[in-house]
Amino acid sequence: MNASPTTIAFAGGLLTAGYAIAGLFFLRFWTRTRDSLFGVFALAFWLMALNQALPIVMGIPREEQSPAYLLRLLAFLLIIGAVLRKNIGGGSAER
């Protein structure tokens, strides 16, 4: 990797904040609509935030060099599970 550790940390922090903010928006949508899709998306985006932050905090340059990449897998499994359930089930707002 050609980027300096400072650049890597800055970019990682920026993305961590972005994912966390997106997760907050999804949480807000969930509190308004009670649609579980938004709740799952909030959780998934916060997992992505953690996925960005952990390698930086642990001093690992690339996420694939640590188990942190499994957080990305979990996040996308949650997302696709919720989306498929929504499309196949055809459900809208949940109880």
Next chain:
Amino acid sequence: MTGPALVYTLCLAASALCAGLLVRAYLRGRSRLLLWTALAFVCFALNNAFLVADMVLFPTVDLWPWRQATAAAGLLVLIYGFIWEAQ
């Protein structure tokens, strides 16, 4: 294929499917919020594609800037859409 490469390939498939479903939903409903969300997930799918390319296809090429740029673009588009379009 290593564990991380396999995981990133799965993430690519999931994000591409998600992007496709969102684009289809936008084309049906023409909601602006759906437009921004669909565009964001297209960027996330590109991010996963660059991850796979970085690990599997071009291991000697540093694709880190492209990985971060696509993730940042997706987040910018998503948050913009949430702020300006969500009621």
